[in-house]
Amino acid sequence: MRCVANTGRMSRGECSSIRAASDVGTAVELGAVVSQWVGRVVPHEGYMLAAVDPVTGVGCFLAREHGYSQAAARRLIVGDRSDGDHPYPFDRRARQSRVGVFNTDAPGLRRNEAMRDVMLDQGVGSELRIALAHAGTMWGGLVLLRPRGARPFSADESVQAQRLARDIVAAMRRYAAAAPPEPSGLALPPGVLVIGTGGGAIAAERVVAATPSAREWLDELGTRPADALTTSDPPVESIVWILTQTVRTTDKPAMTRVPTKRGWIVLNAQPLTGGTDVAVTVQPAVGTDLLPAMAFWHGLTPKERAVVEQVLEGLAAKQIARRLEMSPHTLNDHFKSIYRKLGVSAREELIARLLR
The missing domain is CATH 3.30.450.40 (GAF domain)
Structure with a gap:
């Protein structure tokens, strides 16, 4: 273009x-x-x-x-x-x-x-x-x-x-x-991939093993070639590659959360013991996995995020106000702002979406 x-x-x-x-x-x-x-x-x-x-x-x-x-x-x-x-x-x-x-x-x-x-x-x-x-x-x-x-x-x-x-x-x-503020609605088991270099350069990492559901999860990300997992030596999808590079650079587990039309997906990666391969899981981002990143994208304030965290713990409004040291009126204002930013109408809908 x-x-x-x-x-x-x-x-x-x-x-x-x-x-x-x-x-x-x-x-x-x-x-x-x-x-x-x-x-x-x-x-x-x-x-x-x-x-x-x-x-x-x-x-x-x-x-x-x-x-x-x-x-x-x-x-x-x-x-x-x-x-x-x-x-x-x-x-x-x-x-x-x-x-x-x-x-x-x-x-x-x-x-x-x-x-x-x-x-x-x-x-x-x-x-x-x-x-x-x-x-x-x-x-x-x-x-x-x-x-x-x-x-x-x-x-x-x-x-x-x-x-x-x-x-x-x-x-x-x-x-x-614009992604629904909820876990992805793709009804599949978690996808699992094993990423290795095959003795080649790090930049040329390959998928060495994958569960059947991994194909559809990678399709959901929307950036990999249609035939990427149909070849005998499939290339690594870009987001997965970036995730595995983070693991290799830090030698620690890494995570990213991806917005899609059907909700949020979380990818976790960690090094496998006894080798250089990296395992990646792909599944819906639920509750405490979803909230931290979604709070940034939707512009929740630290106080609003804290309120949602208490809601996910199952606390009643009076308990939340006491724990966060705020008046019921202030808490109600926070709830109104949260509902507006996340496009929900009530506490029950908020819980149902984040923990679906």
Whole structure:
């Protein structure tokens, strides 16, 4: 998709359109809308929009088009991490939006020689990277690409891109909050995958074993190729790959929660003992698994989240007010705000949704 340039600033109508445009069905559609919108100010050939779980910092949905191949993108991620000092990480370390430009030939930030070769091999001449953070929380990142021979991204375009970050975050949050505030309704047993390198590079990890239900769970994520688990050597779905990379980097279990049309899914990964393989489970996100991330996406305040936590413990209103040291009137105001933000009408509906 080639985006249309606009050298002027965005009108109020254009800025509000990105918020309304996040009423889309899939992350892929969201990415296309964001790319078109950003392209009015910062034209580009390809893009990758990635969101992270705001609690764990692990990727939870993404979209890309006309950019790096999946294999090349993974090589760059692994290579950038191996440098140990990437200036624009898409993880929870960043607390404010930042923009950087990587060029292969023109002035700008430079990757190491191996990673520069990946860019050259993919025909990329300039990459503009936006770390999307707002209100002290990291939400993800947007990568824009131009081919070799095209004009590199300019300092002015970097400034313009940074100004758009807040509205991009708003669009991502609106998309995630549109998912039903409840566990996924996909009626399947949990999916289990075993991810291994097969003796190859980490960037080329493969699914070495999977339960039958794993295929449908990965379909529900909406970003893997249709035949990804039908080959004898299937590639790892992007979100699963990011999750397993987190496990390998930290040597600790990792989690991410993904919004879908049918509700929320949780993916958990942990290293298997006695080897290098990583086990990943995919299932509905229920109750205490669901609430922390959903509270961020829906904009619940810390007090509102605490109220919901007490509700899930089965406490009555008087007990909640006493435990949280607030008056019944204040508690009632919190309940009204919670119901409005989550689109429910009563305490019973709230419990039924989160614990379905």
